[in-house]
Amino acid sequence: MNVKAAYRLGAFLVVTLPMMVAFQNCSALDMGPAELRTGTPVVTEEVQQGQKLYVENCASCHGSVKSTAKRSRTAEQISIAIKTESQMRMISLSQSELELIAKALSPESYNPPPVVNEDNRQEFACTPGQLQKTPMTRLTNREYKTALFALLDDFATTLKSDATLVSKINAIPTDVATENRDTLKEQSLLMTAPISNALFESAFRASELVAGATTGLRNYPNTGQCLNAGSITQSCHQLFVKELGSRAFRRPLGTTEANEVAARFWDASMSKSELLQVTFTGVATMPDFLYKIYDRGSAVVGSTTVLSLSAHELATKMAFFLTGAPPDTALKALADNGQILDDTVLAQQADRLLGTAGAKDMIRRLFRESYGYDVFDRLQYDSAFINGVNTSGLGEVMSAELDGFFEEVVLNRSGTFQDIMTSRYTNATDARMGVIYNVSAVTNTLAEDRSGFLSRAAMLTKRSGFTASPIKRGLSIVEHVLCQDIGLPPPSAPTSLPVLTEDMITTRYRTAHSTEASGTTCVGCHSRFNTLGYAFEGFDSFGRSRTSETIYKNNQALGSIPVDTSYTTKEITGNSVSGTGARQMSEQLGMSDRAMMCFAKHLKRFEARIPADTNANCQMNRSLTTLYGKDGTQGSIVGAIKSLVLSPEFRRWKY
Template sequence: MGITKSFIRTLFSKSGAVSILLLPMVLAFQNCGRFETLPEGINTAASNDGSNNGGSTDLPSTTNPTPTPPPEVLEGKVLYTQNCASCHGPVESSAKKSRDATQITLAINSIPQMGAIRLSASQVEAIAAALTVDMNNPPPVVSPANRQEFACTTGVMQKTPLVKLTNREYRGALFALLDGFATTLKTDATLVAQLDGIPTDIATVDRDTLKEQAMLMTAPISNALFNSAFRAGELVSAATTGLQNYPNTSQCLAAATITQACHQLFVRELGSRAFRRPLSTTEANAVAARFWDSTLSKADLLKLTFTSIATMPDFLYKIYDKGTAVAAGSTVLNLTAHELATKMAFFLTGAPADATLKALADNGQILNDAIISQQVDRLLTLAGSRDMIRRLFRESYGYDVFDRLQYDAAFIGNINTTGLGDVMSNELDNYFVEVVLNRSGSFLDVMTSKYTSATDTRLGTIYGLSAATNTLPDERSGFLNRAAMLTKRSGYTTSPIKRGLHVIEHVLCQDIGLPPPSAPSSLPPVVTEDIITTRMRTARATEVAGSSCAQCHGKFNSFGYAFENFDSFGRFRTMETIYNGSQAVKQLAVDTSVTTSEITGSSVSVSNSRQMASELGNSDRAMMCFVKHLKRFEARIPADASANCQMNQSLKTMYGDNVTQGSVVGAIKSLVLSPEFRRWNN
């Protein structure tokens, strides 16, 4: 009988390795000090140091230094690290910024996972003080060009989290290993089913935004990764031609039986590909010794070896700790050539370095600025870059999240809504790929382009199109005026609150926080004695001077009012039909004119959402927000003040020459070209 999954697990146990049937992947190869055996289902974010001191680099000058926090904030940071950081990340980049004491107390009392936390009222107040935005991110400064920039201390960089490959990255990495044997192996139906069965790593991180969870490792995930690796091992063991021609093995794998020397050559080549760096003979022989068993058949030995290597942390995690320190005593390491090539490839294409990058890493040329620049340009032309752009913008602006798409059939003209959410999201996926990648568009272009790839007739009906087109009417300029962004609430009436909240949180990065428990979940019903527009009803319910609602709603309701030219199904209108239940009772003219100081810090007046999108396209605040999204996407944790210097480089690229904006692709490239991208802060 051939080797089985349970047999491999038994061999893992005999060799002293950790059984990934029961535990997350923690077996280290040449990284034993970094990995410990973790309890089942633990989030690996909890194993990171909760502090984030930024570490000094070889550029120790201090520009715009961050002031020392007051004692209560320092106490709050300690309490947060002890009680909150394992779930919500370090305080400097916490997913719960701006939460006040009332909200924290409510969470402790109502969320089961927090039931064991015991804090006094003063301790909760201290944590709330530590979570205020100003305590962790100093306010922007104004550059000589009169543009806002992130306040930064030169030479400081954000700590580098230890993250696993996301599901899409893991798939690409496993396929890359299989391609070394035969490019057809990755199409195996059983393998594809195993990969599709890996529990999703996409979940809600903040309001209405789904993000890949690169720090999450649970028993179900590790089991699914094991099953995928095992199936891949079965395919490799049967790939006769691929084994015979496997590089750097002198065709020894073509023999009926494998000698120990041949096995060592196989491990060295496979390990170098899997760990994304060359392995020395000593390293390869050490890991080969764990799995060498002369009693096993050739197929079983290959199955065991491949499965084992494809479940080691050096394959499953992004580890960049082989370089030298930038200065004596520094925690910051310069990436090696292969580490840099790997980091660039995963960031820009979601897959390991291809042959071109590997060759440039082998000869060290990838460390040259001009070569890096050329390779960024090349990588951004590959198919993987399109998927990177889709995920970046989905995670930045949350257009793939819907409350629901449930409408009265007569209200929407009997349109079938099955799968319509995906159609809406895919329109914006294609929009960002076209505007950002294909056209090298600026941030203003992102906010104002009229391009569309909409071919679904249902979307055409929503947009009022009588024929297929790649250009939408003026009122649809930019992505904010598309169906995916407008259908944030089903029903007869719009929700200026939800639409406005989405803009201020995701386009301007202002964390509004949760409403108080006493806040109503809907507007008062329409009564025949008081038939007014949704805008007026919203203002009366949430913006009364002196009320507990006015302070927050006064910031973001106006963004929602600008979209009142669109009904709840995203269709353009100039008149709002007022409903009493399901009964239409009157039509009233919509008012989309708003004045707000949230876009620039000074009062700005616009007549509609198209003008608002244009103002946002030129807004320092909106561009700074996007750069934060970009850095979070690259690092897999929210950006804190220690990332400000690196983010400034992307921001300045987007600003351009103060007359013509730079491209978004240029901002992505600037991030890669920054000194911080080429380093690991331990």
Template sequence: MRITNIIPKIFSVRGALCILMIPLILFFQNCGGVSPSLLTSRTPDSEPTSEQILDGKALYTQNCASCHGPVEASAKRTRSATQITLAINNQMEMRAIRLTQAEIELIAQVLNPTVNNPPPVTNEENRQEFACTPGQMQKTPLVKLTNREFKNALFLLLDGFSTSLKNDATLLSAIDALPSDVATENRDTLKEQSLLITAPISNALFNVAYRAGELVSGATTGLQNYPNTSQCLSAATVTQACHQSFVRELGSRAFRRQLSTTEGNAVAARIWDSTLSKTDLLKSTVAAIAIMPDFIYKIYDKGTPIASGSTVLSLTAHELATKMAFFLTGAPADATLKALADSGQILNDTVISEQVDRLLTLPGAKDMIRRFFRESYGYDVYDRLQYDSAFIGGINTTGLADVMNAELDNYFVEVVLNQSGSFLDVMTSRYTNATDARLGTIYGLSSATNTLPMERSGFLNRASMLTKRSGFTASPIKRGLHVIEHVLCQDIGLPPPSAPTSLPVVTEEVITTRLRTAKTTEVAGTSCAQCHGRFNQLGYALENFDSFGRYRTVETVYKDSTAVGQIAVDSSYNTSEINGKSALSGTGPRQFVEHLGNSDRAMMCFVKHLKRFEARVPADATANCQMNQSLKTMYGNNATQGSIVGAIKSLVLSPEFRRWNN
């Protein structure tokens, strides 16, 4: 149901407007409450039957999907029945759910990634790819603009009146007060959330919109010259006809598509109030439009079905322009894209390709690349950054995390956008533009350079990736877990309830971190060994770096903050996780990142990240055909990999990108 059909009469009184709009937004999102399941309880077996899977999916859809996305791409994959029960009992938003234990177990079963995602297949070129069923397209739940997208869209709207309005201190303060839409839950990377809107979020959005209305109502020159209003807003009072013209133009800009006279007048009629002063009417009009779902949500439902009876719609020209712009620049379509949408030329493949190239040269594309890689690989997520001063040579760590993050932000922009680099380049480049002397100390550099030593190849061997645990000893567990989950996309999940709360005591005093880790987590037959046996080896490959990210060939062993000895570092690894097939062996960080840079599994993982970033929900099996197009571009000709930019373009040029399946 669209806002033009359900918006109530808008009043100028701020409190009344807020009270009316918050329930409206929550209702539109359909995330304010859940219905108890009406299905029959069924006790699941260790291996769920097809009937149990169907029951579990139905239970999830009825109770969970409105907030966490479809089950195939749920934000809560790998959650166990115990974890779901704890969430229901402890999360305020979930206390209305009424499920039996058997029903919770059914939901947990269908959240197991293996239920919904078939294993990869080998193509005719002996490369792994996603198992693809032609004709399938992933359903995308309705998502709101992220905080940054909302800000960019609002600023563009305000620029139509005066480019100075977006600099208003009160407005900027209200935007800064928006509840964070970034999550770091359960080892997840920083990810902007766009599935859920709560009362605090909607209230904060209203405060921003109301201030925007105040600013516009006072922008005399901008109102007088506002397009397609025949300067009627310069009069002392606003007639209903003038108000209709204003709403049609403002709504077309806000909703990112041209409003017809009929639709524009329908929106205006629900806002119009002849008893209001000009200032209050304009204030209420702008505030109301700025919190309508058509503005704060990504909605692409104006196209036509791709076939008779199909629920999949082709995007209109303006919808395609909007989708491209938000994906590639984090903002609505600019003037060039809008003109191409007006003429319909944007629907041409050649024009789309040209516009992808152009958009990727804009400043917004640099921000997109930074955010995409932060989300994908989580280099800006720290456990903490606190060290003994003597251990780190007295380096001041104030602001150091930001310096480390900025190094990789610039790294990805340079390698991906400026150099049109491949995945192998991303994994092995030695480029840096870090100028902070503290990074130079960590990297052992005596002078400024743009090329780091061989052991610093790629982003995994940089300080922000290596400082995931402070203290005297590095953590191959944390490092390996991060690689297997975020570089290889293998779901490890949280420790099982049977996992010990403390590790076995190792009596040796002078022992490497690697050997201590193996003795405490890889003992055959224990509940730890099954998972740690998969990812510890990936962490061992990085043992040439201490917990502060400094290169070493020997490890200094500490006891109670006192060095008690030194022992040679062993950074060899032997694992089948890198390619998902036969075991790969190597030694040291450089060989490790080369193996990852040529790994089919790692490239498939990258494409999953790319699809998630575009759709704002994790990719499921129904997105496999679309992802294979980007994957094929990345693979190149088997001798030379294709570029990351090429993979992004392949995603946009895919038939699925130009469709809406909700």
């Protein structure tokens, strides 16, 4: 590239790349951090009193009540902390004042409790017409790759296989980060200078490939083969930008807008190759390509902050949500003629997209982000304990089993929520999984104790070593399956269980006596979720079935004691339920309103890329109603996904 071309591209990027980073700063559209996390709080007089007391006594150390890590602390926990933490002992509060602070920290203070509908099912409290603010999210790395490849396919389908391009795309800093506890989520509210620089590097390599695609340039649509000439005229360049921009921005560009974009890159002194490189790189680094922007629709009657999505915006939003890719040819055509705005056509296209390969990837990411089964501690075991099984790469094998489970049960079988909680399907073929599941060869159907995804190896190996962890197993369920806010442990919480004097005791006994003892800082939270983990004591730390637990001391087996898998909990339904073992608990969770409401939250969060707030409650109720089904028969998860797409809220943009 000559000096003039480099200068022009450099000048464009000097403006554009900082704008990409700064652009992200307004991506939440003036939503503060607390609004993104919790939605609009429900503030009663008691909550206001509790907030005032919190500010006076707690905020200086623990931060704002809207962002503190002390959410969901009970009056008892606060009282214990005041008595045991040296820096808090000067605080003097009555029992009623402690209860007011606890109320201010409770989930109900920032999220209204569910209501009971006419079918006696719980649902989200909502006011008709509510709409969550729409974030200005950038394409995730996964979506960026599919979008860039789609542009290259218009020139030659082989370009996306270029090793240098693939390497540069893979070098984009990861946008997958730990959010909450043990869950990896794609972060599309994230733009940094390293990310923007890597996006430019990828776009520029793609531009080099495009400049060399002779046949693709000659046949590029709506350019009258003018790109076949040895040099490019300004009018030809304008035609090229209009077509490329329409495809990159996922909406038609008018002549005036296209010419304005083209003027940024036009330089008659550049060679054809250089002009193509500058133009393609520039278009592929503009916010209209890198971000999901839905601001071209008309204003909704009666609102000054809500726009209806245009046909192309609706097609784009649905395509990225259901497939992680921009609209394909069929969807573009329906957007061009406006038919995509018809409910029947939209439903048909949702069905079609859910049958594509992209939908499989969407399901994989949805359930990984919802339930965190792709997050592992290091699988470190004594070789004798696991009979010499090679654990290299085993975590990925375990995750892949559940990827295949959800793909089959949700997509291929149109499964219900109860199905994912109780199905015994597996497609695992790795012999190591056969060892864990105690079968000579893994078949499509596992034993009854493996009902549902919670009883699979990826969910059970939450701590390696000789003993399983009912704490980690229970915490995973209460937070990710039931969406109950536990919060972080207090600073004084031990990092390991205290050593009890008895040698021959089960892990359950040790856990209960260490964390559920009255008067400790642990009891308030652990009494809520430990019992959920106890139901899975029928599996050891490697995920193998067992009826007794071998007790170890200094890596030596002392003997074994029968395990106890009984449980009693209020977390599943809000009322006390009891049972024995993982299978029974999974069946109860499969029918739980709380668990299905939690999944509806996960689904909305996955679509919007930000946590659902109370303004999304009406839309989530549409998915929830589908999950509940009719006459005792649950609706499919695919149906719940479609319900979200077909909701009026999905067609709108709120700023």
